[in-house]
Amino acid sequence: MSYSVGQVSAFAKVTVRTLHHYDEIGLLRPGGRSHAGHRRYEDADLDRLQQILFYRELGFPLDEVAALLDDPDADPREHLRRQHELLTGRIARLQEMAAAVEQAMEARKMGINLTPEEKFEVFGDHDPEQYAEEAQQRWGGTAQYAESQRRAARYTKDDWKRMQDELADWGARYDALMADGEPATGERAMDMAEEHRQHITKWFYECTYEIHTGLGEMYVSDERFRAFYDKTRPGLAGHLRDAILANAVRGS
Secondary structure (H helix, E strand, O other), X not given: OEEEHHHHHHHHOOOHHHHHHHHHOOOOOOOEEOOOOOEEEEHHHHHHHHHHHHHHHOOOOHHHHHHHHOOOOOOHHHHHHHHHHHHHHHHHHHHHHHHHHHHXXXXXXXXXXXXXXXXXXXXXXXXXXXOHHHHHHHHOOOXXXXXXXXXXXXXXXXXXXXXXXXXXHHHHHHHXXXXXXXXXXXXXXXXXXXXXXXXXXXXXXXXXXXXXXXXHHHHHHOHHHHHHHHOOOOOHHHHHHHHXXXXXXXXX
């Protein structure tokens, strides 16, 4: 079985001109000719072309490819073994490069429009990176964590400021609510709890009543969250936890 130069060009996805060049420099001379003198490539020629293209993909210049393939002591299986090792090594390096690029992209996204000074300015005394590793360990496998990371990556400095302004306004109104003696099971408190749930949904992830109830418990049990809320008003964390639970019962 033999093939024309056009057929080989289609098989190997190389140009006819390339095949003519390989013939001219002696790298790949077709094993036969047609009655009209046209090049005809046999199976052995296709095997050699495959080897040539493997080495070319690995960056070998044509003269080195010729020297490797024409080595009388070289076993065809040795070529395949060497190429497999080289390609495997190249794949590993490319994977490492891809991982490095992904890390750079993620770093770029997470820091978009925010210098370290601006991060501090936006969050005041709260360092947004302080518990990042812990958060990833606790919730890294959840859809909510993935969604919050995806959204946060798009936020600008103005977005973060707007988010904080909304939270500060909510805190001031909740403080006033408690000052008025509103019980956690009252309508105003439940409405504020619902607003809190919607704030999370708006900025981070879909916060269901069940998730919100779990967060409420954490606001009390984790001293860091309790301190954050109680800084606005002593006892606010516990009051909010009870309001969240009451709102979840109302909404279910």
